[in-house]
Amino acid sequence: MTLNEEYLTDLAGQLQALGVEQRRIEEVLGEVEDHLAEGGEEPVGELGAAREYALRIQDAAAREGATRDAEWQHWAFRADAFAEMNILEHLGREGWEVTEVRSDAHFSCRRHALEPQPWVYRRRTGVRHESTRVEMERGGWRHCGTWVVFQYFKRSLSVAQ
Amino acid sequence: MAPDRRSAWLRGTLDLLVLAALVDSERYGYELAQRLESRGLGRVKGGTLYPLLARLEAAGLVAATWRSGEHGPGRRYYALTARGRTVLEEEGRSWLRFDDAVRSMLEQGGIR
Numbered sequence: 001m002t003l004n005e006e007y008l009t010d011l012a013g014q015l016q017a018l019g020v021e022q023r024r025i026e027e028v029l030g031e032v033e034d035h036l037a038e039g040g041e042e043p044v045g046e047l048g049a050a051r052e053y054a055l056r057i058q059d060a061a062a063r064e065g066a067t068r069d070a071e072w073q074h075w076a077f078r079a080d081a082f083a084e085m086n087i088l089e090h091l092g093r094e095g096w097e098v099t100e101v102r103s104d105a106h107f108s109c110r111r112h113a114l115e116p117q118p119w120v121y122r123r124r125t126g127v128r129h130e131s132t133r134v135e136m137e138r139g140g141w142r143h144c145g146t147w148v149v150f151q152y153f154k155r156s157l158s159v160a161q
Numbered sequence: 162m163a164p165d166r167r168s169a170w171l172r173g174t175l176d177l178l179v180l181a182a183l184v185d186s187e188r189y190g191y192e193l194a195q196r197l198e199s200r201g202l203g204r205v206k207g208g209t210l211y212p213l214l215a216r217l218e219a220a221g222l223v224a225a226t227w228r229s230g231e232h233g234p235g236r237r238y239y240a241l242t243a244r245g246r247t248v249l250e251e252e253g254r255s256w257l258r259f260d261d262a263v264r265s266m267l268e269q270g271g272i273r
Binding site: 027028030031032034035036038039041045046047048052053056057059060 | 189215235
């Protein structure tokens with residue numbers, strides 16, 4: 001597999017994990033493949049790491065899209081336990097607040113369109129949900145969802161600092 | 162010149178430059194990057210250009226059309242929308258007023 005193919009494969013996986021629709025993924029991959037073929041550049045140097053590039057593409061559409069003039073923007077994605085904390089870290093920095101985590105690892109988020117506020121997230125693993133929740137809430141964390149053995153907590157960055 | 166200063170200028174104007182580069186014709190991403198470079202604006206990397214195009218598209222300032230290529234994987238062509246043209250005119254004029262003010266101060270400081 002060439003360097004470009006490796007990058008495109010990685011990028012496709014990252015975009016899928018972020019919940020980007022298949023048709024858009026194919027267009028992004030086609031555009032990137034065309035760009036790399038024409039410019040002859042090394043993919044990471046030209047576009048950045050696949051994960052970062054995927055997040056920028058996803059964020060660009062989410063930032064301006066859907067509810068352009070509304071007060072709140074909304075975003076939902078599915079992820080697995082290997083990827084979700086990195087995604088939440090990025091989204092939190094960009095002002096996305098998780099409002100719900102469904103049992104199928106479906107995360108719903110919102111962000112204020114005019115005054116986005118950064119959030120940080122923590123995941124706690126275990127089955128003693130209630131005691132974990134009490135302990136985290138004492139530290140200023142708010143529960144934002146549970147997925148199997150994972151409990152997710154959020155805190156606004158201004159509170160964390 | 163400090164390269165970070167030049168890149169800061171470019172960051173602040175790249176959306177307008179992309180819109181301006183689409184005034185006379187639709188273009189695909191790499192073509193846009195070449196166009197900007199040929200006008201002395203330096204090389205804009207794909208990692209900067211395509212997320213910006215996605216933002217402009219989501220904001221309704223450009224419209225993208227996907228066309229299958231005979232030799233390559235296909236290309237996404239970007240065209241200026243009516244809304245994009247209006248934003249370009251308004252924001253472009255605003256930039257020119259800012260440019261006038263900067264130029265005036267620099268000339269007052271003896272820079273020609």
